[in-house]
Amino acid sequence: xxxxxxxxxxxxxxxxxxxxxxxxxxxxxxxxxxxxxxxxxxxxxxxxxxxxxxxxxxxxxxxxxxxxxxxxxxxxxxxxxxxxxxxxxxxxxxxxxxxxxxxxxxxxxxxxxxxxxxx
Amino acid sequence: xxxxxxxxxxxxxxxxxxxxxxxxxxxxxxxxxxxxxxxxxxxxxxxxxxxxxxxxxxxxxxxxxxxxxxxxxxxxxxxxxxxxxxxxxxxxxxxxxxxxxxxxxxxx
Numbered sequence: 159x160x161x162x163x164x165x166x167x168x169x170x171x172x173x174x175x176x177x178x179x180x181x182x183x184x185x186x187x188x189x190x191x192x193x194x195x196x197x198x199x200x201x202x203x204x205x206x207x208x209x210x211x212x213x214x215x216x217x218x219x220x221x222x223x224x225x226x227x228x229x230x231x232x233x234x235x236x237x238x239x240x241x242x243x244x245x246x247x248x249x250x251x252x253x254x255x256x257x258x259x260x261x262x263x264x265x266x267x268x269x270x271x272x273x274x275x276x277x
Numbered sequence: 278x279x280x281x282x283x284x285x286x287x288x289x290x291x292x293x294x295x296x297x298x299x300x301x302x303x304x305x306x307x308x309x310x311x312x313x314x315x316x317x318x319x320x321x322x323x324x325x326x327x328x329x330x331x332x333x334x335x336x337x338x339x340x341x342x343x344x345x346x347x348x349x350x351x352x353x354x355x356x357x358x359x360x361x362x363x364x365x366x367x368x369x370x371x372x373x374x375x376x377x378x379x380x381x382x383x384x385x
Contacts, residue, residue, distance in 0.1 A: 193374065195320075203312070203320065203363050205374035217372045220278075253319055261308035262367035262374065263325035270319055 160184040160266045162254050167271030174244050174275070180237040180254030180268055188232035191257035193264055194239050196250035196273075206252070207239065221247070244275045279368040281377035288383045295351040297380045299364030302345060307366040309347040311340060314379075315360045323362075324349060351382070359384045 166178040180192075194206040207228040208217040216228055227240040237254050251272050255264035282300040289295035299309060309327050312320035322331050324340040327347065337352040351358050364377040 195374075195376075202361075202379040203314075203365075203376045205376060208374065219373060255320075258322075258325065260329075261310070261326045263308075263310040263322055263365070264312075264320075265322050265325075265331060267319040267321070 160256070162256065162266055162268035164252060164254055164268045164271035167252065167273045169274045169276065170244055171277050172245055172275055175240070175242045176244065176273060178239040178241065178252055178254075178271060178273070180239075182235045182237065182254075182256075185256070185266075187230075187235040190259065192230065192237045193255045193257060194228060194237075195253045195255055195264070195267075196248075197253070197270075198247075198250040201250075204250070208257070209237070241273070244273075246275050249273060249275045278371045278373060279366065279375050281364055281366065281375055283362075283364060283377040283380045285378075286381045286383065288385055289351070289354045290385050291356065292353055295354050295358070295382055295384075297349040297351075297362050297382065299347040299349070299377050300345055301347070301366065304345055304347050304366070305343050307342070307347075307368075309340065309342050310365045311338075311349045312363045312365065313358075313360045314363065320363065354382075354384050356384050358382060 161183045209228045225243045229238045251270040253270045254268045256266040258265035311324040314320040327342040328340040339350045
C-alpha cells in the first residue's frame with residue numbers, strides 16, 4: 159500500500175524557519191518525481207515545488223522561490239521542504255504528493271501537515 | 278503565467294448530471310487533471326490526462342477537453358460526490374504546476 163506521511167509542521171514566528179518531511183512507503187520512491195502542494199485555511203490548492211526522481215530537476219512557485227528548498231533522500235525514501243523567512247502568507251496545510259509520471263498528475267497524497275506562521 | 282478559471286460553485290440534484298468547467302487559453306493543448314477534495318481530507322485524483330479514470334474511481338466520473346474549456350462530468354450524482362473539485366495542468370512555459378481555483382459541488 160502506497161503511503162505518504164508528512165511531519166514537521168507547527169507554530170513558527172514570522173521570519174522563522176521550519177523543515178517538513180514526507181516519509182514514504184509501498185513504492186519505489188527513487189523512481190518517482192514528487193511535489194509539495196499547500197492549502198491556506200479556507201482556500202484552494204497551491205503548488206509549491208517539484209523535484210525529479212534523481213533531484214536533477216527542481217522547480218519552485220514564484221511565491222516561495224529563494225525562501226524554500228526542496229530535497230529528497232532516496233536511501234531514506236523521504237522528501238523534505240526547508241522553509242525559511244516565513245510569513246503569515248505561508249500559513250497552510252502542506253501536502254506531499256507523488257507524481258504519477260503521466261502528464262504531471264499526482265496519484266497519491268499525504269494527509270498533510272499544518273504550518274502556522276504567527277507571532 | 279498560465280491561468281485556470283473554475284466556477285466557485287455548482288449545484289446538482291441527486292441522480293442528475295453535474296458538469297464542472299475549467300477554462301484556460303487553448304487548454305485543449307494541455308493534459309488536464311481533476312482532483313476531488315472532501316472537508317478535512319487530502320485531494321484525490323479522479324481524472325488524469327483529460328479523460329482517464331484511475332483505478333477505483335467510479336465510472337460516473339468522466340472528463341473532456343476542447344477549445345478553451347475542460348469539463349469534469351459526474352453522471353448520476355451521489356451524495357458522496359459533494360466536495361471541492363480542482364483542475365490542474367503542467368505549464369511547460371513557466372515550468373509550474375497550475376491549479377484552478379476550485380469548485381464546490383453541492384448535491385441537492
